[in-house]
Amino acid sequence: MTPEAGQALFREATDFHKAQDFEAAITLYRQLLDTGAETAETLTYLASALRSAGRQPEAVEVYRRLEPLAADRADVWFNRGNALNDIGRHAEASDCYSRALDIEPDNASVISNLAIALAELGREEEAAALYRRALELDPGQKLAAHNLANLLSDWGELDEAAALLRQIVAKWPELAEGHYNLGHVLLKLGDYANGFAEYEWRWDTPGFFKKPDYKGIPVWRGEPLAGRKLIVHSEQGLGDTIQFAKLLGLAKSLGGDIVFHVPEKLEALLKSLPFDIEVTSQHSASGGDFQIPLMSLMNRLKLTPGSIPVMQSHLAADTEKVAQWRQRLHLGGSEKAIGFVWQGNPNSPAERGRSLKSPEELAPFSALSGTRLIALQKLGPDDLEPADTPSGWRVKGLSFSMEHPGADMDDGADAFLDTAAIMSGLDLVVSVCTAPLHLSGALGRPAIALLRSAPDWRWMMRGEDTPWYPTVTLCRRKPGEAYAPAIARAVEKARDLLTQ
Known part of the structure; x- marks a missing residue:
């Protein structure tokens, strides 16, 4: 291929690239490379097109090929780090960002993205310091400001988080994520008036649930409802x-x-x-x-x-199912019975830090005399083993005995009907912050909530009670504390509740 033909092919490829026809651009960039013209420019454009097309692993490989041709280019290391971050290879991404900073030590965008990678690796304090550094260099680093505010919120440093998020929404008033996260912080602080107003931005936040489509039916803004x-x-x-x-x-x-x-x-x-x-x-x-x-x-x-309406309960279990499960599990005898939920939905955005690593962490509850421990966690047959219990099952592999109702619990199309019936026959429920905890509160059953130190906004930040559920006691982890001390405190609360 002549130099002129190569230049023409490159221009055609970049035209497709600019028009966002990435697949066509990729095909032409590869044709050009197949002629032996492997230049840093062509490889850079190919890697960019692959990233835009969502083909991140291929982009990473192209950036690897670029290394001997562009080892002194901070932008190449930066974009290679971005491609690695996109596919969850955060340690490698952080190395690439560090190489970029060796070349351009004051590049605020690189510093901010390095902070993202370190935060994903659990190195949050280092990430926060880098976000602050990026903002010192460039106060317009929106991503750094927003991510720093979210870290502060996760740590329970709510006043600083709220102040930073207010600055963000003042500077970028159309940033839905900024408003949404400010809403979360204000709700944690108990400022429901302003918090729920900001929370209305949730539907415009990228990645949020899709809003149901009610075409032709206007949104209620508080108009009178009589006759409507x-x-x-x-x-x-x-x-x-x-x-x-x-x-x-x-x-x-x-x-x-x-x-x-x-x-x-x-x-x-x-x-x-x-x-x-x-x-x-x-x-x-x-x-x-x-x-x-x-x-x-x-x-x-x-x-x-x-x-918030004060109601002892606002849901009820099916009476027939209550009777069935009382008989099946032999509930209501002289022994007290506690139900346990230790795991939320692992795919939920709220999952980080809320679940126990294993039900083994609940072993201290086995020290309560005259008390049965019954798992309410939905488990499959592989997680259960036969046992001399009323249901014939217990959770497999624990150092203590925790009964289980059986893999057929809530096995139908309806959610929580069996769980609600079992809860109605228990003396206490102990749960992390997940749907069964809300169910126990809605049923008016005594419950202990195991919460992280900076929990979901609905539990706010202080106190053992909640306006949402009069029968739920909140047991909070202290900052920097693992679950073990909180569980020890929960055992003592359980002892008190079971003797009342």
Whole structure:
């Protein structure tokens, strides 16, 4: 290929690249490289196109080929680090960013992205220092400011996090993530008025749940409801739906008809709500004058922690199932019974730091005399072993005995019907922050919540009680503390609760 033909092919490739036809550009860049013209420029463009096309592993390989041709270029090391970060190879990414900083030590973008890689590796204090350094060099580093604020929030340094996030939304008022995360921080601080207003930005935040489409039905902004129908649609996780369902009584008190659209798996459970409303999973079954996401009711109703409805319970277990499980598990005898949940959804954004590493961490509860320990965690046959228990099963591989109802618990299409029935026969539930904890509170069952030191916003930051559930006691980890000391405190709380 002549130099002129090579230049023409390169221009054609870059034209496709600029037009975001990345696959066509990749094909032409590879054709050019196949002629033996392996230049740093062509490789750089090919790697960029591969990244834009979502072909990160191939981009990483191209950046490796670039190394002998562009070892002194900070941008090549930077983009190689970005491609590695994209596919979770954070240690290698941090090495590439460090090489870029050897060349350009004051590059704020590189410093900020190195901080991201270190945070993913669990080196959060180093990451925070780097975010601060990036902001010193370039106050316009939006990503550094936002990520630093999130770290501060995770550490419980809420005043500094709130101040930084307020600066962010003032400087970048259209940054939905900034508003959304400011909402989280304010809610942790108990500022529900401003927190839930900022929380309304959640639907515009990248990666958030898709907002249900109710074409032609306007969003309720607080207009009078007398003689009108309001559709309230559940959102996010099952625990969120269970928690906020207690607000539907307030919505009903405004005089309109309420239709509650719920996931099919929760319909049977939520039909036990003690309000004169329609609960349905058939979302096209009923029109309405207005519609609103469930968790937006807090903002529309102008609720504060002190005005959340005080209800001993707002859900009830099926009476037939309660009787069946009492008989099957021999509940209600002289021995006390505690149910345990130690693991949330591992794919949830809220998972970090909330779950126990293993049910073995619950072993201290076995020291409670005259007490049965029963797992409420949904487990498969491989996690269970036969045992001399009423159900015939226990959790496999523990140093103490924890009974299990069996792999068929909640095995049908409906969620939590068996769990709710079993909870109704227990004396206490101990759970990390996940849907069964909300279920126990909604049923009005005594429960202990095992929480990280800076927990999810709904538990705020202080105290042992919560306005959401009168029967739930909060047991918080202290900053820097593992779960073991908190579990030891929870055992003592359990001892007190079981003797009342």
